[in-house]
Amino acid sequence: MSKYKHLSKKLRLIHKRKQTRWAPFWTVLKIYGKNRKIHPGRHTVIKRSWRRTKLKV
Numbered sequence: 001m002s003k004y005k006h007l008s009k010k011l012r013l014i015h016k017r018k019q020t021r022w023a024p025f026w027t028v029l030k031i032y033g034k035n036r037k038i039h040p041g042r043h044t045v046i047k048r049s050w051r052r053t054k055l056k057v
Contacts, residue, residue: 012057
């Protein structure tokens with residue numbers, strides 16, 4: 001990728017980054033209770049990896 005990026009492209013990349021973040025840890029406690037051990041990554045809407053799927057932004 002180039003050294004200098006357009007602002008619009010940067011904003012699109014930031015938005016995509018926010019979509020793939022893990023959910024907060026307290027969502028697991030709220031949904032499943034205290035004894036259930038589930039990864040907060042299961043609660044994200046969009047699951048994407050930089051290897052599997054390209055963004056085309």
